[in-house]
Amino acid sequence: MARCSVCGLEIEKPLKTWTVVVGKNRRTRIIFGTFLCERCRRKFKASIGRERLQSEPKAKPYPPPHQTMYV
DSSP, rough: OOEEEETHHHHHHOSEEEEEEESSSSOOEEEEEEEEETOOOOOOEEEEEEEEOOOOOOOOSSSSOOOOOOO
């Protein structure tokens, strides 16, 4: 739910949404939306929500360090 920056009307449904992953370690996802005001007919963008992402476990190196491959 977003509020129109011109007339102040509360708008529930966005026309379009998209997500952006930000932060130094890329751990925050922000959801943005484009809204159309029904009263003044203006389009505006607003942040809908944000979410912290779980840190992903690091992948194990291949081959394992105790094995050596000879070609």
